[in-house]
Amino acid sequence: MRADRLMAVLLLLQRRDRVTAADVARELEVSERTARRDLDALAMAGVPVYSTQGRGGGWRLVGGARTDLSGLTAAEARALFLVAGPASAATPAVRAALRKLVRALPEPFRAQAEAAASAVLTDPQRWGSSRVEPRPPHLLDDLQDAVIRGTQVRLGYADSTGAATERTVHPLGIVAKGPFWYLIADTPAGRRTFRIDRVSTAVPTGDPVHRPAGFDLAASWRAIADEVERRRTPLESRATCAPDGLARLRMILGDRLDVGGPTADGRVEVVIRGYNEYALASELAGLIEWLEVTGPPGVRAHLAAIGAALAARYA
Template sequence: MKSSRLVSILLLLQSRGRMTAAQLAGELEVSVRTVYRDVEALAAAGVPLYGDAGHAGGYRLLDGWRTRLTGMTTGEAEALFLAAVPGAAAELGLGSLLAAAQHKVEAALPPELRAHSARIKSRFHLDAHGWYADADEVPYLTDVAHAVWNRRVLRVRYRRWKEPTEVDRRLEPYGLVLKAGRWYVVSGPRPVTYRVDQMLRLDVTDEEFEAPEEFDLAGYWRRYQEDFQDRLHSGTALVRVTDAGAARLTGRQAAACAQNGRPDGEGWTRTELPVESTAFAVGEFLRLGAEVEVLGPPELRAEMARVVRELGVRYGDCG
């Protein structure tokens, strides 16, 4: 660990020029005292590194001196593919490898490209996690990732929504997917998707498997999402919606309104929208308040009326 940190200090100073001990400590996630000791070790090893005191001080390498220690390890090269999602890399236990790989790539760039990469980093950030929810506890994520990478069969105790709620499964983990802050594992031989946070017990076996060469994780996930949406929105509702209500529609409902909506001459748009169950659709339309009127099917309109009447009784004496 220390040798890796010493190399990181060299690469940081080589790519960024003068840096204070506090800045180095922040980059490496160690104490300032640790940086002092590491700098002393580098100087003792003959690295032409010196420090300046004062407000504009810091450590720097002798002008013109460069290290050739920019070759990435296998783990660092693998972690670099998660550079766009640093939080995911950390969850998979690859955070330090990713940081080391980025330092090495940065040090190998010519000054003009190095400045360009720093500008991109300062202006764009990708956060894959969703709003309004705490991150899921995923205690077995690292084990699942290990099994995916090493092609090892998993034996898991899994919690699902229907009876029996707890089942035992044998998984051949083809790949991991991070969607809106939630981890999924795609398992063979007939591709099935499981939520990693719903695994109650897990054993990584010594049994190996081979995924089909033609299996495409990204392609599978795209088709899975399309099928999921088709199954989810199996019904339709006929509604009238104001411009303000239409602007608050999202996903397939927004697309359906834009494609099929027709003005009704009274300042409203009449359209058919895809919906899930009646209960779920009621909740979706209630959030639009008076900006929507459900015209059909009859059971959905009746349920909307019942809920609105109940709300009227509950809040009737608030005026």
């Protein structure tokens, strides 16, 4: 990410007459020591930047110099704007500044640079309790390039059962969720999601992607992730919760918790999704200080059995 930071520091210098190491540290959410190293690195790389000491001191560009981006190659422009996209770890202010660089790019590069800025999305939440270590799949770069260029791809793919298929898809975006990467694409059978580590081949056809008007990668992924979670946790349990326990429930249950309205006795109605009755009862047993489960009867029966077993062992 250091190249990201150096570009962001340069943009700050161009936007402001003067910056201090504290300004850079606050804007980029790094330490002042790291900010000073980055400023020194710019000077050593030949950027006309200098520092002044004392009151009103800081770092400035010599003569208000500005960076000429006309020498960027198409690949460099795409790489730069991938940094500015939703997957970026930079602050919103830095991402906004990077996107403004589109205006400084040569005309032939602008479309791909803008596409790169919205090509990749990061969803930090893992599926369930997966502990698989992140490892970018070998065809990730090829598929990312197809999204940016807007090129259809002939995709070889093996599903979760190992059945192999081949189809032509319209790549729309890429999502990183926990250790896994997904391609969202339109197909003749409708919109589909492909886990990229299961892609065996990805051959560009040269035909342009038919991108739906108003397509939003983040909104599309939210709908997909919500549907997956509903399938993974088909059971709904109803309960009431003490108000002071809601924060704990949200922390433990995340998106599987839906909060309703207040009850007559001042508690709060909630609905909790789980995999099956026993698994959900086992999970909710540790929350009984705040929670009273009202249904379904199977979950209540499992809770009673768990309570009796605990009482028998620890009474």
